[in-house]
Every structure is written in C-alpha cells, then in structure tokens.
Amino acid sequence: MKIGDRIRFYRIQQNKTQEDLANGLISVSYLSKIENNLSLPSLEVVDMLCEKLGIRFIDEEEPSLLEELKDWYKLMVLQxxxxVEFRYEELKEKTNQSRDSTSLVYFMLFEYRYFLLKRELYEAEKLHKKISEISDILTDELNYFNYKFIGLYNYLSNSYQSAYENYKKAESILLRSVFDKWEEADLCYSLGLTSSQLWKVTLCIKYTTQALAIYQAHYNYKRSAECQILLGISYRRSDEIDKAEESYLLADKIANTLKDFNLKGHIHHNLGYLYSMQSKSEDAIKHYEQSFLFNEQAERSSRLLNILCLVFEYYKICDFEKGLSWVRKGQEWLKSEEDFNEYSLHFRTYEYLMTETNEEFEHFLKERVIPFFEKQNNSKYVSDYSEELARYYERNHKYKLASNYYRLANSTLKKINNI
Incomplete structure (x- = not known):
C-alpha cells in the first residue's frame, strides 16, 4: 500500500478528519495531495504524520494474520x-495491535460481513461508510468482497435489484480471478436467491444449478438441500410441477439424513404450496401441518406463515370450524398488532370471511387491508382481497362498486403474471 493510501486509511480508521491530522504539522491541502498520492512528502513530514497516527513508516505484513482472517470469513460462509462469534473479539484485538495495513483492510470488510451475519444492519451501514472512503485503494480481491457484501446488505434490506447488480459486479471479478470453489458456490447461490426474489426463473435455475454442482462435489449436504428447495420454487413458478416435486423430495431425503428439522419445515411448507396450487387441499394441509410441527424452533414469522396458509386452505374447502381454530392460534402467536401488522390483517380478514361479512368488514378491507398491501407493492394480496371485497358488494347488489374492485383485482393480477 502506498504511503499516501496508508495515511488516509489509518486516519479514517481512527475517525480523524484531515483537519485533525494536519493541525500543527502541514496544511490540509498538502495532506490531501499526500493522501491522494499527488505529492511525495519528505521523510520528516511522513515521520510526523506516522507518529501522530501511531503507525510506522514501513508496513509490516503478517501473512499468518491474513490467513486467520480468511479462515474466519469462511466460517461465516459456512454459517x-x-x-465466528468466538473468534471475533480475538481477531479484533489482533488487528488493532497489528502494523499490517492490508490485514486491517481485510478485517474491516470481514467485520462488515460479520455484522450482516448477525443482522446488525445499522452497524454494518456505519462501517461501510468508512470502507467507501478507501474504496479507491481496494485490490480486485477486496473489491470482490466489497461488492458481494454490499449485495448481501441490499438483499437483507429487501432491495433485490440492487443486490443483484452488486452480486453481478462481484461475479465479473470472480470470472477473471482465482477463488476457491466454495467461494464461487456461495456467490452463485446468492445470485440464485436474489434472482428468485426478482422472479428471474431462468437465471435462478442457472445459478442455483451451478452452486448445487459444487456443493455436491464438496459434500455440503445442507447447502445442496437448500439449492434443491430453490430449484423447486423456480420449477413451480415455470409450471414444471413434476420437477418441482422431485426437487423438494430430494431435499427432504437430505434433511432426513441430517435430521435437520428446520430444513424439513421449509420443505414441507413448499410442498404444501405446490399442492395448494394444484387444488389438492388435503395434501396441502397435511404438509402445512407437518411444516408447523417441524418449525417449532423456527422464527415466529415462519410459523405465522404456516398458520396463514392453513387458514387459507380450510377457507378454500369451506371448513370454517378448523379454519377459525387456526385463526385463533395465529392471533395468539401475535404479541401485538404492531409487531406483525401484516398477519393481524390477514387473520382478522379471514375471521370476517368465515363468520360474518358486514359493513365493518367492508370498511376494514377498504380502509385498512387493501391500502396496506398497496403500500407494500404486494400485488397478490391486493388482488386477493380486492376480489373478496368485490364479491361482498356483488352479494349486496352494489354492482358498480363490485365492478371497480374486480377491475382492481384483475389489474394487480396482471402485474404478478408479468413479473
């Protein structure tokens, strides 16, 4: 790393402004030229700047520390x-004491990935602002990690198009560089996941198949199962029902071998949705109930989704008694309306639909439910609940209002089909 780059890097690391560092030594404009490698300072100036920053003029490379950092990152990829948590404080202390600026840059990037692993998005964003200030000194390998981690941040923030674009930037570096196969698999899997969120079915199948081949070759069974689930979702979206079922069942075999109940919960949920699409409600209910049981240790949002799917299936087959029992269960799982507002709206809507649809129901859908999902750009639920409201108006001979909401349901349904 050039001396100007090193000075800027350590200044940013220490949260110092150019004014802070230059004060009493040199002018800010001269420091700016040094940091941008536009001026070669005298040894005296370099010594003064290094002393104020508490660093040495000569960069001391520590290959063993860099290897430790890369091993730590690999543990993050392997989940x-x-x-990962155990090694964090130890590596943080080692890098703080290190004179190796290269290792420090790697630590900054891997710490960014660490915050993303822990879903500490605020801390990740703060750290990335520092990384952005030194982005021009990053090597190809460091830029690869930078783009990949920005992509993950975008993905966790539900900005899927931005995630895809940053993952593609990382891919362009990967294709002209040498990385381990497990790293290539992880990027392909990330691209597959993001393509799935964007409903890019062909791309999802392409990237997920590439990742699966590597995971299978390296006996990474859990990731192989997750790839099969992702492929199943894509095949289902492209109406290749048999292929979708085959992928889910292959994933289930792996989950049985691993005795991974969370994985089985995910698989049964997707099988339930697959059968629901085919109007096989009994099979769908069986798998949704299995998913609910296996998801005992899963996040509450996963269990609430299971419950909602069961409510919907029982509503479809007009078994309102069982449907309402699952509505009550869902409402019990909600700690507060604010906590999972979306689910409180779903459960209250189906409670009306399976008991009594009246003016209160009309107001609830018209003023709260449909506007909520319009704001979320959730075309599916806007379409579903607009159709329910249209039917209500039709039953009450309010044909103009019924027509308006049938039109809204159809227009939003087209958005889903054209994704």
Missing part, C-alpha cells in the same frame, strides 16, 4: 455462527 458456523458460534465459532
């Missing part, structure tokens, strides 16, 4: 969360 070894306990070991």
């Amino acid at each position: 070894e969360k306990e070991e």
